[in-house]
Amino acid sequence: MSNRPIGVFDSGIGGLSVLRELLRLMPDESYIYLGDSARVPYGNKSVETVRLFASQCTQFLLSQDVKLVVVACNTVSAVALDAVQQAISIPVIEMIEPAAAAAVERTVTGNIGVIGTRATVGSRAYNVAIHRLQNEREINVYSLACPLFVPLVEEGWLDHPATRAIAQEYLNELFRPCAAATGDDAETRIDTLVLGCTHYPLLKPLLRSLLPNVHLIDCGTYAAQVAYAALQQEETLAFSGEKSTLQPKVRFCLTDILPNFAPIAERFLNFSVDDVERVVIDHPLLAPERKVRLER
C-alpha cells in the first residue's frame, strides 16, 4: 500500500485525457499532473529538444516522490522514452505499447490506422510496436500526422464545421493508400484507428460520426490499465475502504499558468480545476514557484 502520488506529465494539457482515464480506474489514488505549458507543444519540435524537456519533466516528478510516472504524451513516448527511463527505478507507463496491443487485438481486417503529431508519426513508434505484437498475423499500419487537431481541440472547436472538414480531409488521406492497396471492400478496410495523441480523444464524437464502422483506440484507457497492473504488481496501490465519492485528489503543476487553462481543463476532465501551481523545471533563475487561484 502506498499513499505516494502518481506522477503524470505532458507537454501541456492533452495529458488531462489520460488523467481522466486514470481517475476513472483508480479514483482513490492521488496524482501530480505536470504540464510543460511554457514550452507546449512538443509535437512539431525536434527529437533532441523533446528529449531534453522530457528529462526535465521526469526530474521534477521524481523530486515530488511519486511512485509511478505516466508519460501522458505520445510524442515523448515515441521519441524520448529512454530519456525518461534513465536514472529512474520506479515504473514508467507510456502511451504507445498499450494502445498498439489494443489495436492488434481489436483489428479483424489487419489494417490499422494511426494518427498523431508530426514527431510521433515520424518516429514510426506505433509501426514498430504493432509489428512486434502482431505474432503470426500480417498487420499493415497506415499513419498520418494531423497537426491541426491540437490547436482545434485547444480552441474547443470539437464539432465545428471547419474541424469536420479538416478531419474529413485528413481521414481521406489516411484511408486512400489502404483502399488503393486492397481494393477497399469491408474485409480489407482499416477497421481500427489509434488516436495517437492525447488531445484527440476529445474529437471522438466527431471521428465516430465520420467513421461509424471503425474502432477508435484511446491511449489513456489502455495506459491506465497498464498503470493499475504495475501498481498491483508492486503492491503500491492506494488503499480505500469503500468506493470514493470525494473530489479527485490531483495537484496541478504548470510551467506557465495559461490564461485559458481553467475552461480547457474542464473540457478534458468534466470537473472544475480551481488551484494550479506554477513550477519551474528548467532554470534556477526563473521567478519563484507560486500558487494561483484561477479566474473563471
Added chain:
Amino acid sequence: MSNRPIGVFDSGIGGLSVLRELLRLMPDESYIYLGDSARVPYGNKSVETVRLFASQCTQFLLSQDVKLVVVACNTVSAVALDAVQQAISIPVIEMIEPAAAAAVERTVTGNIGVIGTRATVGSRAYNVAIHRLQNEREINVYSLACPLFVPLVEEGWLDHPATRAIAQEYLNELFRPCAAATGDDAETRIDTLVLGCTHYPLLKPLLRSLLPNVHLIDCGTYAAQVAYAALQQEETLAFSGEKSTLQPKVRFCLTDILPNFAPIAERFLNFSVDDVERVVIDHPLLAPERKVRLER
C-alpha cells in the same frame, strides 16, 4: 556607418515576414534572426512567461553585438516591450506603434479592425496606441484574437477551403459589432485591418479576396521604415556603393532546429535558407550550440 548586424527576434518563424520587409528596404544590412522555436508559440502564454522569454532573446542578441533590435513579434511588443528595453541602450523597434500610426493615417471611416494572438488582443496595446495617435478624430477599434491562423499558416494551408471558412467566421465576428453600432453603410464600415501578428501577412491574398475594400496593414512594412529612420538618425546605416544583388546576409539562429523549418522559411522569405544554428538562450546546461545543414 556600421557593419554591425541588426538583431531580429520572434517566438518562432512569424518574424520572418518582418525580416523580409527589412531586407526589401535595407538589402545591404546584415542580420541575425533569432527564433525561440523551442518554446514557440508565445501568443497563448502568460504575460509573465512572455516577458521572461523576451528578456532572454534580447540578452542573446546583445551578446552578438547588434546595433538595433527589432522585436518582430506582436505578442512581445504588446506585453513585454519594457522587458526588452530594460538595460539596453541601442534602439528597439517594435510592431505596434508603426502599424497603429499607419492605420490611423489610412482609415477614412474611423473604424479600424485589429486581429492578433490572444495575448496581443488581450493586452489592448493596439487600442491604446491608436487612441494616443488619433488626435482630434474619434477612432473606434474592433479587435479579435484569431488563434487558429498561426497553425494554419505554419501548415502552409494559406488558401485552403478550411482556412477560408475559419477566416470568414473570424471576420464575421470582428465586423459584427461595428455593423451593429454604426448601421453598416460604406461610410462607417471598418475600412482598415491591422494584421497584428507576424504570421498573418502570408494570409494577405486570402484576406484581400474576402475583404476587397479593406486596407490591410502589414506591421513589417511600417516597422522596417521606422528601423531605417532610426539607423539613419544614429548614422549607423550600412554602407553600400551600389544596389546589392548578393544573397541576403542573414544568420539564422533557432533554439530548436524545427524539422520543417526550411520549407516554412522559404514560404515566408521567397529564398532558400540552407544554414541554421541551434543556440541556447535559457539554460547553461543545454547541449552545446551547433550548426546544422538543413535537409530538403
